[in-house]
Amino acid sequence: MKLKFKEIRKALYIFATEKTIGFTLIAIFLGLVIGAIFLAIAGFNPFQAYGIILRGIFSKPSYISYTIIRATPLILTGLSIAFAFKTGLFNIGAEGQYIIGSVVATAAGYFLHLPLFIHIPVVIISAVVAAGIWGGLAGYFKAKFGVHEVISTIMLNWIALYFQNFLIYTEGFQKPGGETSYSIQPTANMTILKAWKGSVAGREWLLQHPFWKDLLRTPMNWGFLIAILMAVLVWFILNKTALGYRLRAVGFNKFAAEYGGINVNKNLIISMFIAGGLAGLAGALQVVGVSHKVTLIAAMEGYGFDGIAVALIANSSAMGCILAGLLFGALKYGGAKIQPFMRAPSEVISIVIGSIVFFISIPKLIKLILTKKIKKGGTK
Amino acid sequence: MMETIFSNFALIIGTTLMYSTPLIYTSLGGVLAENSGVINIGLEGMMIIGAFAGATLGYFVGNPWIAFIGAGVAGGIYGLLHAVACVSFGANQVVSGIAINFLGIGVALFLSRMFFEGATMTKSIPLDFKMPRPLNGVFPDGSFLNIILDNQYATVYVALIFVLLIWFFLYKTKYGLRLRSVGEHPTAADTLGINVIRIRYFAVIMSGVMAGFGGAAMSLAIVSNFRPTLISGHGFIALAAMIFGKWKPQGALLACLLFGGSQGLAVFLGQFNFEISSQLISMLPYVITIVVLIGFVGKSAAPAADGIPYEKEHKY
Incomplete structure (x- = not known):
């Protein structure tokens, strides 16, 4: 089980570092997470909010x-x-x-x-x-x-x-x-x-x-x-x-x-x-x-x-x-x-976009998080 | 005749000072960050955070100075984000700055809706709790100085003091020299035992503080609340003024005054019933800036290491 987890992380690391598109997708995901955190702190259900957004884009x-x-x-x-x-x-x-x-x-x-x-x-x-x-x-x-x-x-x-x-x-x-x-x-x-x-x-x-x-x-x-x-x-x-x-x-x-x-x-x-x-x-x-x-x-x-x-x-x-x-x-x-x-404030979208761009500006951070975890996993 | 010329002249100077003030703070912030080698395109977002924090604190606390300082602190904390990205994680500084701008307007409006019952505009600060006007009524009515200074908020004088302080800091103290050396040649500075990381953190956070002051100079003095379009491009103009002023505090001051001055001129001309449209007059500051840049300023050079993340080559 533990080994599997390690391998997933390793795969994720390769995904995030080898190809730019993988890195971009991770940045987008993290941006959405930050938006969710803001919504949650303000007392809104982020899943409900993203559900509304998704339905608002695709349902008609x-x-x-x-x-x-x-x-x-x-x-x-x-x-x-x-x-x-x-x-x-x-x-x-x-x-x-x-x-x-x-x-x-x-x-x-x-x-x-x-x-x-x-x-x-x-x-x-x-x-x-x-x-x-x-x-x-x-x-x-x-x-x-x-x-x-x-x-x-x-x-x-x-x-x-x-x-x-x-x-x-x-x-x-x-x-x-x-x-x-x-x-x-x-x-x-x-x-x-x-x-x-x-x-x-x-x-x-x-x-x-x-x-x-x-x-x-x-x-x-x-x-x-x-x-x-x-x-x-x-x-x-x-x-x-x-x-x-x-x-x-x-x-x-x-x-x-x-x-x-x-x-x-x-x-x-x-x-x-x-x-x-x-x-x-x-x-x-x-x-x-x-x-x-x-x-x-x-x-x-x-x-x-x-x-x-x-x-x-x-x-x-x-x-x-x-x-x-x-x-x-x-x-x-x-x-x-x-x-x-x-x-819920729709300005959360600016926060999401800003966060995505922010994470894109720091590829090192994402790489760092993933490598650290791999190293830690390796010593165990 | 002579007297009207004088009073009109005074009027233009007065509006010049008023419009320049938020720009002066903000472009000083830009001067600090970029002289340490960190590009700050995020000035606009930091200004927005400052304007929002100033207006909100001004409304809830009711003391303009606490609100003003609070705006600086908010701007500084927000600047920390840019510092972490650029200094610790070697971010692409332009990209991080753009992110700071998007986040700034997003966070400010998000919080405004939280604090002010769903409104993107904060409630107006009562007149008594706005920035004071220290020289109001000091000079005799209608005199030259009275027209210029009567309605100037305290933020105007504080801005001018900051120009002096930052000039002194950058060129007359050893810490200023260190800051500039980090912006010119971080590796050399590092070998001399200067902590590049710490200095860049300090400079970027301070640039957030100054931009926060700039935003508050808008929302606590020129108007008395925050709204979505309050800071619409001022941060970028301050950025332009800093480049225009060749990355120097005194240069930035002059550039901001030129910009505020042409805006003052536009306001002055706008009160007459000219055949020219007021829209054309409103273009004036921007046209003048371009003309001045083309005609008089020439090429300007940024600090040599501006925009380049610093990494130690080896850690022993």
Whole structure:
């Protein structure tokens, strides 16, 4: 019996140290444990709470759909930050790039009148380019003037926020009587079956098909598929192209890259442009798929900052960002439900996420715990 | 005419001091941690914990100074978490800092819901229990100094004293020299018998204390409660100010004043009925910071060992 226990620990140790994914899973587990401890100390049953969260994510088709919709922007901002990490940059600016993406998408979606199937790509591409330039600006400041990208992106975040608010108060863009913009044209709308859902025939059909009725209640859209496509694209660019090689070389060792004939400054700007474009895509998809407009914002909404956690949990791997984004989206969506159901603070989700990231920052601790136990077991 | 110019000028200085204060404390915290070689991106989270602790203690205890010190202690205890991860376990310091930020807002709001009947906003501190304004009514009404200092809370002066103290500590005492040497070259410091681990623990905990003060300077003085968006990015701005100020306390002070000053200017301009939108004016501090960085500051260098966990190579 004792021997078996020892072997399990040994297996666990190999699992946690040999493969990063095993280590990440242990960190996620420990994060959930910390969340449970907080709930228990506050007098709530953590099993009940996690049960509600799980049911809140999976028990209905619409819940799953909402989870995916929540996860989509996080996957993309996570990719944005992971991409910058791989090239040696810390993109705190995903937040602002997201804002620029969403506001440009709204403007292009509202002001332009284009046929269906052309409008959506135009909206998305203009948003991605605008946000890419916004991100590239930070790269340019760093390349040309040596301004630390952490500072410039923090400042650009706030400039983007006030820029959006400025546009919302601009005549012609502001919907009269509200602190929001006009909604985008129907041709720019990417929500699946949006018009049909409201039509008489559609409503009648849905009444007879409860599964689809529940599923289509949500603003389901193609955003998630685009996000997955982007993850594949990022992986491909980084690992299979010369550009990716150069970018990673700059991230790995700037001086060696320069010695090897790589134009470091140019690659800094390209990297920040791509990172900005990815975060901008998150904002654009949110507009064409979910919100269809932008509203006045008083403080940062957190898509960019949550993206940092996603990138870290994913260990900056493009495919990992999909999973980490889904995890984060699910916890946020499902976690909100413990508030109305058992009056337990839904902020416990931030504690869980923070703890996961915390454990990820200290691989040594987990290794230490496991090795100590193995050694002790060995002497017995 | 001359008089209005003077009083307007005084008004801008006054708002500058007010807005800079929480940033000054927090970026001083950053200066301490990073000079010892530990990156602290978690300033925002530590500030949030301080702001929450300050507002909560202020409400329940009713003494602003106890609340202020309590906020520092809370920030320090919270900073200990970052210290354990970064110093003892060789954590990736950026990752740990991000975790500290998520945990900070989570823990503060969680506790707020516990202490204040499910609300994420703490109850307001009665006016009498807020930070005192020591120079209120000292100078004649309408005079230059009166406009600047009349409404300044005690936290403003304490912040300026801290700048002096930390400058003196870092550059005029042997402990400060040790702290900086640990940040520049821990191995060399270690061979000279300096306890790298202990100094880094001290620096990171102190940086939590300072960030806690910074948060409390917000929740006990500028406003009188804690709410989810009270600290929204201030910690990051303080971090930027520290980098901007080239990792020096006096530099951080100037950077914070520049930032607070452009915010003061934005507030000042906002009171006129300009054609320019108030949203555009609100951009001003951020635009000015970037412009100054591009035009005048140039490259800055962090302490050489900043961000690198220290491990002894062999233990004999």
